[in-house]
Amino acid sequence: MKPVIAPSILSADFSRLGAEIAAVEAAGADWIHFDVMDNHFVPNLTFGPMVLKAVRPHTELPIDVHLMVQPVDALIEGFAAAGADLISVHVEACPHLDRSLQLIRAKGKQVGVVLNPATPASSLECVLHQVDLVLLMTVNPGFPGQAFIRSVVEKVGVVRDMIAGSGRPIRLQVDGGITPETIREVAAEGADTFVAGSAIFGAPDYRDAIGALRRGAEAMAAGTMRVAV
Ligand code: DX5
Ligand code: ZN
Numbered sequence: 001m002k003p004v005i006a007p008s009i010l011s012a013d014f015s016r017l018g019a020e021i022a023a024v025e026a027a028g029a030d031w032i033h034f035d036v037m038d039n040h041f042v043p044n045l046t047f048g049p050m051v052l053k054a055v056r057p058h059t060e061l062p063i064d065v066h067l068m069v070q071p072v073d074a075l076i077e078g079f080a081a082a083g084a085d086l087i088s089v090h091v092e093a094c095p096h097l098d099r100s101l102q103l104i105r106a107k108g109k110q111v112g113v114v115l116n117p118a119t120p121a122s123s124l125e126c127v128l129h130q131v132d133l134v135l136l137m138t139v140n141p142g143f144p145g146q147a148f149i150r151s152v153v154e155k156v157g158v159v160r161d162m163i164a165g166s167g168r169p170i171r172l173q174v175d176g177g178i179t180p181e182t183i184r185e186v187a188a189e190g191a192d193t194f195v196a197g198s199a200i201f202g203a204p205d206y207r208d209a210i211g212a213l214r215r216g217a218e219a220m221a222a223g224t225m226r227v228a229v
Contacts, residue, residue, distance in 0.1 A: 001171060003217040004193040005210050006031040006064055008175070009055075010046065011144045011197035017051070018058035020201070025059045027206035028214070033175070033195045034065045034084070041070035041093045042142040049078035056083035064133075066114065066175065066195075068141045069093065073100055080107035088112025088135050091123050101130050112173070116140065117149045121158045128166045133193065134159055138186065139176025144197040148177030153185050160190030180212040187220035 007029050012020035021032055034052060039045040052065065062085035069075060070093040079087055087104045091113060094100045104111045112133035115123060117140060124134060136156055139146040156174065163170045173193035174186045183194055196213055203209035 001169070001192040003187070003214060003221060004030040004171070004173075005213050005217070006033040006173075006193065006195045007200040007206075007210070008033040008035055008144065008195050008197035009201075010035040011201035013201075017055050021055055021058045024200060024206050024210070025061050028210045029061060029200075029206075031062045031064045031086075031193075032059055033197075034063055035197075036065060036067050036069055036075075036079075037142065038069040041090070042068040044142045049075070049082040052079060052082040052084065062086065064088070064112070064195075066112075066135065067093075073103055076100070076103045077107065080104070080109050084109055086110035086112055086133060088114050088133065090114045090116065090141075091119055092116055097127060098130070101127060105130065115155075117152050121155050121162060124159065124162060128162060128168065128170065131170060133171040133173055134163065135173040135175055135195075136191075137176055138174050138178065138182070141176070145202075146177055148179070148182040150185070153189055156186050156189035156191050163190075178213070180216045183213050183216040184220045187217045192217075192221070 007024040037044040037046040064086045065079050065084040066088050072089050089100050110132040113131045114135040116137050138152045171193045172191050174191045175195035178196040179199045200209045
């Protein structure tokens with residue numbers, strides 16, 4: 001699968017959100033990553049469906065909504081109606097995960113499932129058949145600019161093999177501490193979809209920043225059999 005670079009608007013200038021999204025689109029981004037936090041599941045608070053609806057006209061790129069909220073089900077309809085293309089929910093936040101994933105599908109959206117760093121790959125076994133994307137957190141969710149947790153790299157390879165075994169075209173996303181250096185480690189293990197906040201919005205030139213990430217991902221993807229399939 002072609003690498004996807006998804007800037008997280010968590011690190012954008014919130015006073016100019018529409019312009020920031022348009023700027024990363026012009027700079028070569030593939031998707032926009034929209035981090036939703038509730039000060040309950042994670043210790044921070046961001047934005048909801050009204051903000052998604054407001055920014056939706058500012059880009060033609062797919063918008064990937066990462067829900068870090070609990071409970072989650074009641075919010076799925078609102079984000080679907082506001083223009084999400086893909087909605088991801090955390091295993092740790094969903095006591096009835098199958099129901100939550102079915103709800104996203106029923107709204108006609110792409111379905112994502114997310115694992116925190118301490119959650120084992122085996123928790124995906126019963127849901128791989130119903131998802132389009134697996135997101136492995138490479139930080140503990142809640143804040144931009146945290147250090148990459150290297151112990152997750154091995155899990156990326158394990159999940160890549162699980163996805164290959166499923167026979168389904170599931171994207172494998174990583175999120176947290178992704179830089180032009182760390183992206184190589186996860187791309188080598190088979191990640192194909194990369195969220196980056198501070199490495200893009202904290203850089204002086206968004207095009208250069210996205211280009212550096214893409215070169216890192218492509219260099220390692222080309223060197224591994226995992227991503228070649
Ligand atoms: C973390 C969020 C990430 C975060 C990434 O809870 O889910 O999307 O914004 O930011 P960086 O790339 O700065 O680690
Ligand atoms: Zn995220």
